Amino acid sequence: MHKTIPATTDADAAAVIRDLDTLYEIETPEGIDLTTRVAGPLPRILAYAVDLFYRTVILIILGIAISVAGDAGVGVWLLVSFLLEWFYPVFFEVLRGGQTPGKRAFSIAVINDNLTPIGWGPSIMRNLLRFADFLPFGYFAGIISMTCSRDFRRLGDHAAGTLVVYREQPKTASGLPSVPPAAPPRGLQLQDQQAIVSLCERHRALSQPRQQELAELLQPLTGRSGITGLERLHGIGRWLLGARTVEETTPRGTTQAGDQ
């Protein structure tokens, strides 16, 4: 329903965002909603390709190394290739915090769907079912299953109750723009205040032209256009965050956006 009718209230807007976004949310026993971002097919395919490359390299090197050992060497090679085929991901997922080398390269990780670290049982399960995901060729079933399910789960993930999520890197706090704070106009709604503050927070992440483009939308508010309009918005943002003088530069936003 939320998808079809325009959002009118905050709750509706939040619901629409939740439907569109790849956020996965659970409630912990402490009554806290934990959110994490699930990883889509593309990073997972790339991670798989990296792992496949590593596995192949291991097998080739091992093959050369033990080619001198004759038939016994072939036996060892077959044994290793069996272990790599079925248990390579299990080993890394359980002992390395849900990340195979390929997944580490794309900073994604496997995790139980209650957001606890994955254990032997679920990990073995999801990797045994890799074969079913592979059918009829090239992970066709897995990709279909991923695109059809809410949290990008392949068949193995459904059965084992696991998710692949982004392991977020700890963010370095980005400083606020260094412009003199400016008092906001009267009657600025809480929602608008938050929007301006978040524009301020993201001033390093967004490109300058894009920020100016956004600032143009608020020309009635700032009364200026172009770079000066943007600076004025940054100033309002800093003011809302609590700065009152130019010298006051703190790494994080310091005061509550809407004092209410």
Added chain:
Amino acid sequence: MKQRDFEQRHQQLWQQLENFLAGYRKNTATETGSDGRVDDLPASYRRLCQQLAVAKERQYTSQLIARLNQLVMDCHQRLYQQESVSSSRWLDYLFAGFPQALRQQARFVWLACALFLAPALVMGLGSYSNDALIYTVMSPEQVLQIESMYDPANRVLGRERGSDTDLQMFGFYIKNNIGIAFRTFAAGILFGLGSIFFLVFNGLFLGAIFGHITRVGFVSTFYPFVIGHGAFELTAIVFAGAAGLHLGHSLVNPGNQRRRDSLRGAARESMKIMYGTFLMLVIAAFLEAFWSSSTQVSIAVKLAVGSFFWLLVISYCVFAGRSRPSGPAIAGGRP
């Protein structure tokens, strides 16, 4: 409260937790580490949760909320870890859990058994009476190869063997046979169809070989060779099929549950069977490589030991773990 005051008041706790978690991730510092010492993780975690809730309610900036959310998540993962399986539970599984799980899923085991044996019987009788039938499932080269493997005129059984060839064959059997079992199981998630296909296909293949070899008259080499490891190998394939059928059934007929929940429950149950199946196939590969192919042992001994293995496996499945109450989810379950 202003966000700045809020941050200043709790900064120390967050810093402590962040240091602790960073140390834990690198496996360098633990609870006793001098730098990342956290006195009482559960208590700190509860305080942290409360702070996150407050921060969200007061609509502090998204950066702060993101930082707290990340911190809570890391602590959550640290706190709610899966308990590791202790050795006593493994023994318990070996002596009681596995056969109990098999008996619990008896109808799937019998179904898998029928799906495997019926085609085998038909194909066996067929290719015993009709010379050409085996070529419907195998190429002439394969048939020739199998015939030469069990030709009594050969000096050795199976394939040409030295002691290092035993090791080679061990690797081959592990990769091939356990791979077949795993595939038979995994394909079951396709509403059971995959397991049915693999069971029937393997049954036909096996029946064709049995019938053909018996027809050609290589009985004295073939049966002593297969009887030993067959006890573990053939039953294990059937068990893997049964586990796969269980998966498929949970999707076809989820009962009162949602399909996803039903599948997850079935997966947990079937994992109990798969651990045992894996063990059985390792035993089978070992026997096939190092025992069945041995030429020093006389045929009578091989047949006797093989029959003993069959008796052992069957009585294990039927009787083991009867006296113990069936425990909670042993392996594959989550806390």
